[in-house]
Amino acid sequence: MSENIRVMVVDDNQLLRFGLLGAIDMEPGLEAAGDASSSEEAVELYQKMKPDIVTMDYRMPGEDGVACTEKIMAIDPDAKVILFSVFESEEEVWKAVQAGVKGYLTKSASAVEDVMEAIHEVAEGYSFFPASIARKISARKQQEELTPRELELLQMLGQGTSNKELVEYFNISMSTVKHHITNIREKLGAADRTQAVVIAYKKGILKLDEE
Template identity: 70%
Template sequence: MGKNTRILIVDDNAMLRFGLIGAIGHEEGLEVVGEAASGSEAFDLYKKLKPDVVTMDYKMPGMNGVECTRQILAEFPDARIILFSVFETEEDIWKSVKAGVKGYLTKNAGAVEDVMEAIYEVAGGGTYFPALIAEKIEARKLQEELTPRELEVLQLLGEGKSNKDIIEHFDISLSTVKHHITNIREKLGATDRTQAVVIAYKKGILHVD
């Protein structure tokens, strides 16, 4: 008999972990070797267990799934991680891809069969990005990156701050503020600052807390 694919399940939802463990238990050649409820716990368990595949939740308290992925891959570059998320926006998917995940599934659309297919594919050395996810990755590749300062200005715009507020926040000139906003609009394909904020929320650059 061949060696089982060893899986670490990471999710802060105990019921979801329980469901995945049950589903994987019925699959030939797959074995759950550990479960974690947080990013820090996942990192410690990865070092201890060296699993073949990790199913990683995106949104967790403390270290989120993208940060945990970066941390694991920094020390174990051959790690194979599948992001399992409620987020379906371009930016969240793009952050995950840049972090180095080998697959991305949304909790809203991912059936158990899709999760199993992703695990088998990634364990075999491949990647798993469903068509809709792949389309969003390609769309995001075409967007010019916002600079860290532009992201900060965009966050303030999303909070409804005025030019005067932004000037005071950063201690910069009005012309510099207008320059940042123009760059933000052009990069997001927006006609004005309001549309830029709407697009940013739609793409997942900004999130509703």
């Protein structure tokens, strides 16, 4: 029986997928254990191959890598997933950590050597989060969660909605609207509503395509 670390690669980009598979097969102690281009394929392949490590693309057609990780973790709570992304906003990283990933690497900043190191580290039971990612995780842990209502209201603030319009939309009093905005500001560490929106975009809580 092989003692190599068996790695499954999930990425919708065929060139990147094959490139990583080749690098894995050339790395001492590692071997490729199949590849998938979508969440659906990945879940099915995981059940069949039972790999030691999964490298997971964040953005894929249909379900993203976070949703796929959640499904794999539901099948096997001991699964070890390393997520790769072109995104590194605090909120994107936090969602991945909440899903159960053991490592997070940015595609733009990661060399092949970093990927191989991450695979070996995670296979040995450690987590692998570069310093820039670890700082985002630490900052997000210290932030009090926004409630669903506060998040919805924040999204509307990001669209330039006035307090009066918020009163009418939510059918609540002006004092309640102001109370929600105060809570949002305090949780985000913002001086005013405008800064709260700026911080929310910076952290990835709000996205430009939501406007």
